[in-house]
Amino acid sequence: MSAVLPASAALEDTQQKSEGVWHAAWRRFKADRVGLVSLCIVLAFLLMIILSVTGLIGSKWQDEVGVPNAPPTFIGPKPAAETGAIQSPQGPNVDLSDVDPLAPRYAEWDEKAKQFATTETVKLETLPLGGDRLGRDVLAKTIKGTEISVFVGVAAALVATFIGTLLGAYGGFFGGKIGDFLEWLYNVFESIPYILLIFAFAAVLGRGVESVVIILALTGWTGMYRQVRAEFIKHSNREYVRSAEAIGASNFSRMFRHILPNVSHVILVRTSLLTVGFIKVEVILSYLGLGVRVDQVSWGTMLAEAQSELILGHWWQLATATLFMAVFVTAFSLMADALRDALDPKLRGLE
Amino acid sequence: MAAYLIRRLWQIIPTLAGVVLLVFFLFKYFGGDPAEVLGGLNASPEQIESIREQLGLNEPVWVQLWIFVKQIVTFDWGKSWATNESVSNLFATRLPATLTVMLPILILDVVLALPIAMWVAYRRGSLTDRSIMVVTTVALSISFLVYVIIGQYVFGFQLGWFPVQGWSDSLWTNLVTYAPLPVLLAVVVGLAPQTRLYRSFFLDELGQDYVRTARAKGLTERTVLFKHVLRNALIPILTNIGLQLPTIFVGSFLIEVFFSIPGLGREVLLAVNRSDFPVIQAVTIYLAVLTMLINLLTDIAYKIADPRVVFK
Numbered sequence: 001m002s003a004v005l006p007a008s009a010a011l012e013d014t015q016q017k018s019e020g021v022w023h024a025a026w027r028r029f030k031a032d033r034v035g036l037v038s039l040c041i042v043l044a045f046l047l048m049i050i051l052s053v054t055g056l057i058g059s060k061w062q063d064e065v066g067v068p069n070a071p072p073t074f075i076g077p078k079p080a081a082e083t084g085a086i087q088s089p090q091g092p093n094v095d096l097s098d099v100d101p102l103a104p105r106y107a108e109w110d111e112k113a114k115q116f117a118t119t120e121t122v123k124l125e126t127l128p129l130g131g132d133r134l135g136r137d138v139l140a141k142t143i144k145g146t147e148i149s150v151f152v153g154v155a156a157a158l159v160a161t162f163i164g165t166l167l168g169a170y171g172g173f174f175g176g177k178i179g180d181f182l183e184w185l186y187n188v189f190e191s192i193p194y195i196l197l198i199f200a201f202a203a204v205l206g207r208g209v210e211s212v213v214i215i216l217a218l219t220g221w222t223g224m225y226r227q228v229r230a231e232f233i234k235h236s237n238r239e240y241v242r243s244a245e246a247i248g249a250s251n252f253s254r255m256f257r258h259i260l261p262n263v264s265h266v267i268l269v270r271t272s273l274l275t276v277g278f279i280k281v282e283v284i285l286s287y288l289g290l291g292v293r294v295d296q297v298s299w300g301t302m303l304a305e306a307q308s309e310l311i312l313g314h315w316w317q318l319a320t321a322t323l324f325m326a327v328f329v330t331a332f333s334l335m336a337d338a339l340r341d342a343l344d345p346k347l348r349g350l351e
Numbered sequence: 352m353a354a355y356l357i358r359r360l361w362q363i364i365p366t367l368a369g370v371v372l373l374v375f376f377l378f379k380y381f382g383g384d385p386a387e388v389l390g391g392l393n394a395s396p397e398q399i400e401s402i403r404e405q406l407g408l409n410e411p412v413w414v415q416l417w418i419f420v421k422q423i424v425t426f427d428w429g430k431s432w433a434t435n436e437s438v439s440n441l442f443a444t445r446l447p448a449t450l451t452v453m454l455p456i457l458i459l460d461v462v463l464a465l466p467i468a469m470w471v472a473y474r475r476g477s478l479t480d481r482s483i484m485v486v487t488t489v490a491l492s493i494s495f496l497v498y499v500i501i502g503q504y505v506f507g508f509q510l511g512w513f514p515v516q517g518w519s520d521s522l523w524t525n526l527v528t529y530a531p532l533p534v535l536l537a538v539v540v541g542l543a544p545q546t547r548l549y550r551s552f553f554l555d556e557l558g559q560d561y562v563r564t565a566r567a568k569g570l571t572e573r574t575v576l577f578k579h580v581l582r583n584a585l586i587p588i589l590t591n592i593g594l595q596l597p598t599i600f601v602g603s604f605l606i607e608v609f610f611s612i613p614g615l616g617r618e619v620l621l622a623v624n625r626s627d628f629p630v631i632q633a634v635t636i637y638l639a640v641l642t643m644l645i646n647l648l649t650d651i652a653y654k655i656a657d658p659r660v661v662f663k
Binding site: 184185187188189191192193195196197199200201202203204205280283284287288289290299300303306307310311318322325326329330333334 | 365366367369370373374377378381382383488489491492493494495496497500501504508597598604605608619620622623624626628631632634635638639642643
């Protein structure tokens with residue numbers, strides 16, 4: 001069909017519709033089935049997390065709504081013999097009022113007790129996905145745990161990206177003394193084995209969500225720094241940057257208004273890879289007791305509880321936490337891969 | 352060669368100084384007051400003051416830094432705050448257990464992952480390749496913890512093939528009784544990422560011109576793969592092994608915690624939980640030194656693997 005069009009018209013057409021990098025990337029991303037499905041799964045998780053943050057679901061995860069270790073509904077309640085509960089005695093109590101020294105006061109105490117409202121709580125025999133040792137709903141717990149684990153991963157990745165990008169931009173753009181200093185800093189952080197670096201920071205910064213985010217960000221920025229620095233070195237001598245310099249753009253403007261948008265796709269890919277890595281590390285830290293506080297829940301603390309439950313045959317907490325984590329992390333990694341292929345086909349195969 | 356070595360060793364010094372400064376200031380300004388950690392909750396202000404005096408905490412910062420450097424150079428870290436065991440003794444007694452578990456893991460990982468990766472790369476695009484890639488992606492997304500929890504439950508508790516956990520004083524008993532389950536689990540878990548990584552190295556080489564040339568002149572596939580491709584892929588492989596080597600000394604702390612192996616990793620974790628700063632500081636600094644030396648050795652190994660590498 002294009003053969004019948006005049007050549008000049010076709011040329012004009014392509015010039016007008018020159019595709020931006022993000023537009024082209026979205027076109028490539030849309031063609032990737034696996035990437036699209038993963039994106040949908042990640043969005044579904046995000047929706048769940050938003051609902052959890054606003055308190056619509058999962059906010060009552062600390063309530064002990066079921067019997068201890070309540071099995072999932074699809075399995076059905078435990079047989080009474082297995083719960084180990086002592087049968088309450090039947091028939092009237094033996095009358096001990098002639099020997100019981102407290103007997104005259106029972107009526108008085110009953111009167112007083114009536115002044116307070118008491119409610120009978122009925123502990124559920126089964127819960128949708130089972131209950132934990134205290135009878136808390138595993139589903140609500142997992143939703144809350146997902147919120148915290150994903151928040152830690154994303155927040156730490158964003159902070160690490162910020163640190164890495166800033167240092168990488170300065171190191172790559174200016175070089176010289178600043179560059180040498182930053183390279184030295186990078187070498188120092190790289191020469192300490194990653195897990196030891198995390199332990200050293202964890203030893204001094206303590207527990208809690210904020211601490212974990214800071215620990216992960218302060219120890220995980222090096223890869224981002226390295227890549228951004230390489231990109232900035234490559235770009236700082238390109239013509240568009242030199243022309244910006246010629247018309248009097250300041251260093252800051254050239255770094256963050258001209259070069260940064262041109263390397264942002266590399267940063268985005270690296271950030272998504274960092275997120276997956278950080279989520280996994282948070283799980284391990286929380287499992288070891290170096291992560292979130294005891295009044296918070298994350299996938300890691302759930303796995304720590306699940307270990308002793310498994311020996312008793314209560315596998316549901318382990319299964320639920322693992323399932324949520326596996327689905328989210330797989331979807332997120334595949335999405336990151338698809339994103340990388342779509343944004344920068346040259347990076348394909350980089351693990 | 353000698354000149355190269357000397358220059359490389361010389362370059363280690365600023366990095367090492369950086370590590371020392373980082374650890375020193377991290378613990379000095381963020382780590383809380385050591386005197387309060389040591390004195391405990393019931394210490395009187397006078398006791399705290401005397402501990403501060405003993406540790407030199409009342410001296411100016413540069414004097415404290417000098418004390419710290421002296422500790423590093425003389426290997427004299429004093430005693431662990433928590434157990435009063437001397438730190439050097441602690442290293443010497445915990446390291447053998449760590450190595451008993453970690454060395455077999457490292458060796459098995461390399462020995463198993465290399466052939467699998469080569470096979471998968473060779474059959475690139477085939478069903479085997481794609482299914483292995485899918486399996487490794489899914490396998491990677493499940494936390495290491497889950498594998499160990501389930502592995503310990505199934506093989507140790509349900510089937511009873513291995514003891515659930517434990518350790519003895521005899522190296523042989525440890526190797527044949529207690530180490531197999533942790534080693535097995537760690538190798539199985541480590542295999543997926545290693546295979547993926549080595550596969551990408553082999554793929555890079557398989558696309559090169561020299562492979563086509565070798566095939567064109569009629570060499571057997573075996574010769575092409577093992578004499579040409581393997582040798583060329585050795586540099587990234589060596590780098591990767593070099594990167595893993597330092598970690599075998601601190602051990603897989605998770606494995607050690609799960610299986611109650613009295614190794615260095617578990618000790619470091621205990622130290623973190625007890626705010627036992629001398630132990631953490633010592634481990635961090637010596638492991639950093641070790642890492643730098645291993646990196647240097649890796650670079651020298653390049654030369655042996657690939658004569659084209661020139662030391663600059």
